[in-house]
Amino acid sequence: SQQGEEDPQALSIQEGENATMNCSYKTSINNLQWYRQNSGRGLVHLILIRSNEREKHSGRLRVTLDTSKKSSSLLITASRAADTASYFCATDAIGAGTASKLTFGTGTRLQVTL
């Protein structure tokens, strides 16, 4: 079953605006990762935040993690048309043995218009 759920399911903004996507999950995690997927393509890893971290930055991306609320957010600042894509969060919880097991949310479809 899906571990995470993104909110909103779809987001449409104008170029230059900020985009915020949220992710909620259910079980304890080792880390949480955000990915981007352009239409019909493979996934591109954006950022990983560990369970003992609260905030992480990478370029125009800012990720926060609140383990007490079991939630994370991805902020894209000064969005560009090229940011148009689907964004997924994935949680890494311990599975059988020593396997780390990524479980994905349902994704947020971001549309950035000129």
Place this chain on the structure above:
Amino acid sequence: SQTIHQWPATLVQPVGSPLSLECTVEGTSNPNLYWYRQAAGRGLQLLFYSVGIGQISSEVPQNLSASRPQDRQFILSSKKLLLSDSGFYLCAWSDYRAPSLFGPGTRLTVL
């Protein structure tokens, strides 16, 4: 650095035909390997994961099976495809500490 290869990139198969999708990883040893499926416009569903040769864990009961004959090879198979098996299949690599890496995917259409 690690790389993941998947083939074929696209595949069109009739209902009832067999399936074999291959994933190979370079630049790492003893990786944890995963198969995901993404239906059109949907999120990713974890199908199988493997922590070593011959070790397969299935996440959901279905018409598919997986095998890991070598350390860096992961195969997804079916004896008889169903229409519902259509989708985008992604192989991924992970370990406890590192970010995951995904392959380019195989788009399967079952007619």
